[in-house]
Amino acid sequence: MRKLTGPVQTGIYLYVLALGLFHLYTALFGTYEAYLQRTIHLTWVFPLAYLLYPVSSKAPKESVPWYDWVLAAISVVPGVYSIFNYEEIAYRVVQVDPVTTVQLVLGLILLFALLEATRRVVGWPLAVIAGFFAAYMYVGHWMPGIMQGLSFTLPEVVEQLYLTDEGIFSIPLGVSATFVMVFLIFGGFLEKSGIGSYFMEFAQAFTGTAAGGPAKIAVVSSALFGSISGSAVANVYGTGTFTIPLMKRIGYPAYFAGAVEAVASSGGQIMPPIMGAGAFIMASLLGVQYKEIMIAALLPAFLYYGAVLLMVHLGALKNGLKGLSPEDLPKKRDVLRRIYMMIPVVGLVYLLLAGYTPMLAAVLGILLAWVVSLFSPEHRMGPKAILDAIYIGARNVPVVCIACATAGIVVGSVALTGFGFKFVGLVFSLAQDIPFLALLLIMLVSLVLGMGLPTTSAYILAAALGVPTLAKLGFPVLSAHFFVFYYAIVSNITPPVALAAYAASSVADASPNKTGFAAMRLGVLAFIVPFAFCYDIGVLWHGTLVQNLAATAGGIAAVFALGYAMLAFIHRPLVLWQRCAFVAVGLLCFFPFLSVKAVGIAGTIVLYLLWRGPAKA
Structure with missing residues (x-):
């Protein structure tokens, strides 16, 4: 630029300000x-x-x-x-x-x-x-x-x-012209009001002294910041320039520090309340209120970040890494004294869940951010700061707008030519009417598209081609959309073209491929959960109460089982067959059948109790 x-x-400046x-x-x-x-x-x-x-x-x-x-x-x-x-x-x-x-x-x-x-x-x-x-x-x-x-x-x-x-001026561009634009401005107000920096201080105060504290700071701050920014690479550079050197300082290998930041930053786009432009497009394509997308995304997002936090904690224990000194971190008392800084985000979530339109909720969130700034002499927003906040948000719209308009070319072509039906036929012929094979093929398509495209564009293209296929195979349409959405996102940490991992490796001064493969291990749940919610709608909290509760319990157990397996450590190192056992029970936790899921949960508990102690001499 x-x-x-x-x-x-x-x-x-004046032109962009007028746009905002x-x-x-x-x-x-x-x-x-x-x-x-x-x-x-x-x-x-x-x-x-x-x-x-x-x-x-x-x-x-x-x-x-x-x-x-x-x-x-x-x-x-x-x-x-x-x-x-x-x-x-x-x-x-x-x-x-x-x-x-x-x-x-x-x-x-x-x-x-x-x-x-x-x-x-x-x-x-x-x-x-x-x-x-x-x-x-x-x-x-x-x-x-x-x-x-x-x-x-x-x-x-x-x-x-x-x-x-139905072409360039189709739904994707419509989302950019309405929801995305206002939320970008909301992000500008969060930056100018000091709320963005408060997210970092909050993460530092409450996770910095724990084992592997800087890595946990990266995870928590990137989850908070990434939900607003909606861009994995921007998030890496926004928070990673601070967190990656801290992780390296306490002893994390450079590639692992970069991987943690890449995974945490990529997950911001699956973490409510905002989740980037793709989630708004999903709501528009499905014809549902945005709060339905938020609710559906909540459990998978918590499982994703729960798994990453567990693995960075295990990594710290495994390598004997300590947290930061309390003297180097903001005091919890001072941070809690400014907890009102969270009001704009909490208010935004409440308004969205209460049924307000995303645009009105974002405008009210902007107003709340301005009000909150008045309590801080350092960040108090006068007329100039307000105009600057509008400019900061609006200047970021060309990437989203141009990408959405161009994706509309593909959408229009698919609608006019029937290319989507040809793709459906091709997948059916390759999958031989086996739904699981079709999911694997759509996963590969979504990953390949996401490797070279921004998340929003990759999701739109994958949805235009993959969702009709999955719907015809009997998968819920909501699950089908989330399926391609997830793989469009995790392509940011999937070599050979893992943009977020490569950005993090440049900050960490580490091998790009080594960083990318480490990020894949940390983000393993994001590769498994999409298959789970295609077969078990409870993972998206759209099933019965029993389904939803069972999916939640199974997901939590899977986080621990797969986390232990990926890091090969509980309170002691695990050998290969023990890791394989944890992978097996972890996968059982995601099965849609309650009896199988119960076996997976029980198996996770039993294996933990058996192997948590020190290894025998």
């Missing part, structure tokens, strides 16, 4: 009709992709070249046309009314401008995938075998992508 100064930076204020206004007083709101949002964000993100690594970083000013101006033309001709577009009949020459040209400009913006802001992988799906609509009928598609003219392709709400 460019670092601009002078009048250009001032102009961009517009979205706060629509959050309070109501959004425009979906297509119009999305068009305004993308048109407003589009120039930022060219002004803030250079065309290549060799392009100027402190100034904007003339050609980027030209591209920024051209990029807004299709949107401006749609805004001023909104009624004509809204009332036209798809596949009946002809696409005019002007609309055809502008649609092509929009497509190519969006692909170039995607290449700059998000990266080559998403741009290439979107380009393939856009071309597939036009040339798919020339492709061989199972890839052969229907024949569509260029106007029909442009109509689908530009003049309907």
